[in-house]
Amino acid sequence: xxxxxxxxxxxxxxxxxxxxxxxxxxxxxxxxxxxxxxxxxxxxxxxxxxxxxxxxxxxxxxxx
Amino acid sequence: xxxxxxxxxxxxxxxxxxxxxxxxxxxxxxxxxxxxxxxxxxxxxxxxxxxxxxxxxxxxxxxxxxxxxxxxxxxxxxxxxxxxxxxxxxxxxxxxxxxxxxxxxxxxxxxxxxxxxxxxxxxxxxxxxxxxxxxxxxxxxxxxxxxxxxxxxxxxxxxxxxxxxxxxxxxxxxxxxxxxxxxxxxxxxxxxxxxxxxxxxxxxxxxxxxxxxxxxxxxxxxxxxxxxxxxxxxxxxxx
Numbered sequence: 001x002x003x004x005x006x007x008x009x010x011x012x013x014x015x016x017x018x019x020x021x022x023x024x025x026x027x028x029x030x031x032x033x034x035x036x037x038x039x040x041x042x043x044x045x046x047x048x049x050x051x052x053x054x055x056x057x058x059x060x061x062x063x064x
Numbered sequence: 065x066x067x068x069x070x071x072x073x074x075x076x077x078x079x080x081x082x083x084x085x086x087x088x089x090x091x092x093x094x095x096x097x098x099x100x101x102x103x104x105x106x107x108x109x110x111x112x113x114x115x116x117x118x119x120x121x122x123x124x125x126x127x128x129x130x131x132x133x134x135x136x137x138x139x140x141x142x143x144x145x146x147x148x149x150x151x152x153x154x155x156x157x158x159x160x161x162x163x164x165x166x167x168x169x170x171x172x173x174x175x176x177x178x179x180x181x182x183x184x185x186x187x188x189x190x191x192x193x194x195x196x197x198x199x200x201x202x203x204x205x206x207x208x209x210x211x212x213x214x215x216x217x218x219x220x221x222x223x224x225x226x227x228x229x230x231x232x233x234x235x236x237x238x239x240x241x242x243x244x245x246x247x248x249x250x251x252x253x254x255x256x257x258x259x260x261x262x263x264x265x266x267x268x269x270x271x272x273x274x275x276x277x278x279x280x281x282x283x284x285x286x287x288x289x290x291x292x293x294x295x296x297x298x299x300x301x302x303x
Contacts, residue, residue, distance in 0.1 A: 003139025005254060008130060008159060010178070011115050011148040012087075014074050014096045019281060021102040022109060036283065037077035038097075040173060040247050041144035043284035047251030047273065049082045050287055053258055056136075057078060058129055060118055060148060061087035062094045063071030 005048055009041025009059040070094050086133060088126045092116040095148070101241055101281050108241055115148035123155055130159055134166055140254060141170045143189070144247070146178055153177035157185025169257075173250050175201065183207075193250050212253070212270075214246055217278075219301075222267065228303045230263070234271045235297035237279050244283035249274035251284075252291065264300050271298040 017034040037046070045057040070093050078085045095116055101108035134141070141163045147153045156178050163170035164187035172182045172189035175198045182189065188207040196215045205211055211223040217239065222230040252273030256266030272294035276286040 002258065003137050005258065006130070006133050006138045006141045008141065008143045009145050010118075010126070010143075010152050010155075011146045012074055012094060013112070014070050014077075014094060015283070016096065016098045017282070018098070018100045019102070020100065022100045034282075035073065035077070037074050037081075038244075038283055039145050041142065042074075042078060043244050043247035044142060044144050044173075044251045044254065045078070045083045046081050046284055047248055047286065048254055051251070051255045053255060054084075055082075056084040056086055056133060056138075058086040058088065058126065058133060059145075060090045060094065060116075060122065060126065060152075061071035061074050061085075062090035062092050062116065063069045063073070 002054060004054045004056055005045075007041045007045045007048075007055060007057045009039045009045070009057055012037070012039030012042050012059055012061060014038070070096050086129055088122060088129055090116070090118055090122050092118065099243075099283075108243060110243070115146065118149050118152055120151065123152055127155055127158065127162075131162060134163060134168060138163075138168050140257060141168055142173070142250070142254060143170065143178075143182065144173045144250065146174060146176055150177060153181040156182035157187075160185055160189055161187045171250070171254070173246070174198075191253070193246060193253075195246060212249075214249065214274075216242065220249070220267075220271065222263075224263075230267055231301040231303060232267045232271045233299040233301070234275045235294050237275055237294075239278045241281050241283065242278050245274040245277045247284050248277040248286060264302075267300050268295055268298045271300075 095113040098111040169190040171191040183204040191210040193212040213221045220232040252270035276290040
């Protein structure tokens with residue numbers, strides 16, 4: 001069993017993503033948003049996990 | 065329930081990726097951002113909250129959590145990203161010290177207060193990856209054994225023990241979204257370390273990972289096949 005990687009991401013981000021343009025000062029009607037877990041550490045952890053590494057991520061995430 | 069439900073959502077998404085989550089609960093809700101990424105521009109429009117309040121006891125809980133996690137056969141610790149508020153920055157050097165005293169290499173990829181504090185502790189991180197702008201934020205880089213200075217689409221300058229060692233030129237591509245390229249680069253470096261690769265192979269893989277990310281609209285969603293596609297066209301120059 002290979003060793004683990006511990007990633008500390010103190011300030012992660014929950015990102016609402018719209019894949020298209022927006023216009024300022026009007027109502028932008030869109031199909032919906034993607035909801036992505038981000039923040040630099042979460043991004044690093046995701047890449048490592050997809051490559052097959054054993055990754056744990058910690059930090060602050062308010063909202064149980 | 066403390067801090068709303070945004071943290072629960074983050075945890076779910078992290079677990080879906082096969083990552084073990086060990087986040088610490090806070091009274092304040094975590095940050096939620098917005099990104100509009102139209103394909104015709106080379107940079108998305110983002111609304112990015114800078115952080116949230118973290119109490120002293122919550123900082124202490126995170127420090128204890130890391131202390132506990134480091135007993136579980138950890139081969140590498142990576143501190144990545146900004147701090148959510150001022151009080152957390154003072155913990156960065158303590159975290160680096162904690163890992164160092166246990167013989168676990170600790171990397172730092174941060175900016176602002178977290179970067180300044182993280183570089184000023186008794187123990188330096190083993191590796192840091194500032195971009196050009198972050199590099200200007202400190203003059204405390206000489207102590208870092210392995211320093212990677214990134215500069216967008218330009219070559220990465222790598223310093224070993226304070227001396228220029230490598231220049232890594234990424235492949236030329238049609239960039240779609242550069243957000244997250246540095247994170248993919250760092251992930252690629254870490255993967256190479258865990259595989260026991262030599263530094264040139266690590267640099268090649270890291271640069272290919274950053275490039276693969278820039279070729280996509282979303283952020284840090286690449287896979288192995290996309291990285292492999294660019295490996296041959298990364299140029300690693302020994303200085």
